[in-house]
Amino acid sequence: MKFFVDTADIDAIRDLNETGMVDGVTTNPSLIAKSGRDINEVTKEICDMVDGPVSAEVVALDFDQMLKEGRHLAKIADNICVKVPLTWAGLRTCKALTDEGTKVNVTLCFSANQALLAAKAGATFISPFIGRLDDLNLDGMDLIGDIRTIYDNYGFETEILAASIRNANHMKDAALMGADVATAPPGVIKGMINHVLTDKGLDGFMADVKKAGIKIL
Ligand code: E4P
Secondary structure, eight states, rough: EEEEEEEEOOOHHHHHHHHTTTTTEEEOHHHHHTTTTTTHHHHHHHHHOOOSSSOOOOOOHHHHHHHHHHHHTTTTOOOOEEESSHHHHHHHHHHHHTTOOOOEEEEEESSSHHHHHHHHHOOSEEEEEEEHTTTTOOOOOHHHHHHHHHHHTTOOEEEEEEEEEEHHHHHHHHHHOOEEEEEEOOOHHHHHHHHHHHHHHHHHHHHHHHHHHHOOO
16 A cells, blocks of 8 residues: 655655655645645645655636646646546546546545546546544445445546545555555654554663673674
């Protein structure tokens, strides 16, 4: 499973990139607003740093303007993936941009039928939002499973990008369900390493290193 980082925080992306954990980046208008940066500038900076798709989201709601914004964003760098909402205007924009060779991430997916429409519109990625479904006491992971089955039934090449990931268990479950990609905030990816027995085991080894005076160099 590929890991995308869900942030527009340059320092956090750089930090994780150095561990080889960054296969791409996703942003959205809320994350851009949180960064306090100009969308064009920060997106370019992320694209230069990361060797993988960087999703940048349009803000228009109508097809003509959405397509213009998508074409503009696509010119920022070769690794831009234009993110469009799961509306008819978004699907039409998805079809137009993919026909031009631009990667498209269709976002705000909450049902298998929506994912089916996005695949038929030629989406590169579909982003089902796990955490926001869980917030409503629904099971976001069931949606990943349903989309996996439907895409496999018909050989759709659209990649399933599990989004709105809130914790390390979501990462594990997305991998078990066969998501192609999971996008998560930096803190969630970093939290995947935590295990009390790793900490305890290392404490024990270090105590013996000290006791025996073990030196390698
Ligand atoms: C993904 O592309 C979205 O930006 C993101 O995962 C949304 O997550 P949230 O529901 O935690 O805002």
